[in-house]
Amino acid sequence: AQKVTQAQTEISVVEKEDVTLDCVYETRDTTYYLFWYKQPPSGELVFLIRRNSFDEQNEISGRYSWNFQKSTSSFNFTITASQVVDSAVYFCALSNFGNEKLTFGTGTRLTIIP
Amino acid sequence: DTAVSQTPKYLVTQMGNDKSIKCEQNLGHDTMYWYKQDSKKFLKIMFSYNNKELIINETVPNRFSPKSPDKAHLNLHINSLELGDSAVYFCASSDRDRGGYTFGSGTRLTVV
Numbered sequence: 001a002q003k004v005t006q007a008q009t010e011i012s013v014v015e016k017e018d019v020t021l022d023c024v025y026e027t028r029d030t031t032y033y034l035f036w037y038k039q040p041p042s043g044e045l046v047f048l049i050r051r052n053s054f055d056e057q058n059e060i061s062g063r064y065s066w067n068f069q070k071s072t073s074s075f076n077f078t079i080t081a082s083q084v085v086d087s088a089v090y091f092c093a094l095s096n097f098g099n100e101k102l103t104f105g106t107g108t109r110l111t112i113i114p
Numbered sequence: 115d116t117a118v119s120q121t122p123k124y125l126v127t128q129m130g131n132d133k134s135i136k137c138e139q140n141l142g143h144d145t146m147y148w149y150k151q152d153s154k155k156f157l158k159i160m161f162s163y164n165n166k167e168l169i170i171n172e173t174v175p176n177r178f179s180p181k182s183p184d185k186a187h188l189n190l191h192i193n194s195l196e197l198g199d200s201a202v203y204f205c206a207s208s209d210r211d212r213g214g215y216t217f218g219s220g221t222r223l224t225v226v
Contacts, residue, residue: 100215
């Protein structure tokens with residue numbers, strides 16, 4: 001069975017601080033995908049990134065970066081120089097290569113204080 | 115153009131009624147899904163269709179019946195609505211080869 005754990009339920013930081021959202025996953029599959037989604041107060045799910053299990057390179061996109069470590073089954077997400085618009089619930093998710101069903105973590109609510 | 119569109123965005127209805135939510139994607143994806151997000155924000159898959167064939171049915175009550183007339187559409191019909199069905203329902207589509215996995219904007223269903 002697949003499982004995704006986001007231990008941080010809520011995080012609050014002051015604007016311009018850096019913040020890291022943790023994600024730990026469990027799967028018996030050797031090949032899989034990992035995702036991050038953002039859900040702002042308006043409610044839609046915004047795709048941020050997909051990584052496959054073969055690619056452990058860290059990724060940077062503007063103020064966002066992701067650290068994938070298979071040895072610890074973690075896929076953490078860092079926002080640098082946070083902004084108020086980053087306030088949202090962030091979900092980490094996992095799928096296998098077969099049916100693409102997403103197993104979501106319980107989400108981390110991030111609040112950026114101006 | 116919206117990639118995955120769901121209608122309606124909001125749906126308020128009484129217990130016992132039957133209702134449908136429609137979903138269409140214009141991304142050319144082969145696989146479509148329904149997910150349910152409960153009041154605690156927990157997201158869980160309900161169904162998955164690949165080229166109009168049911169692939170995943172995650173122990174959902176049989177009051178919920180998905181229908182896929184073609185690979186661009188996946189509708190969700192719910193019979194005899196109950197209070198516990200109140201949630202946000204998200205449609206999604208994916209393309210395994212190209213790596214896209216896109217969600218619709220959600221339908222907030224409130225059963226009173």
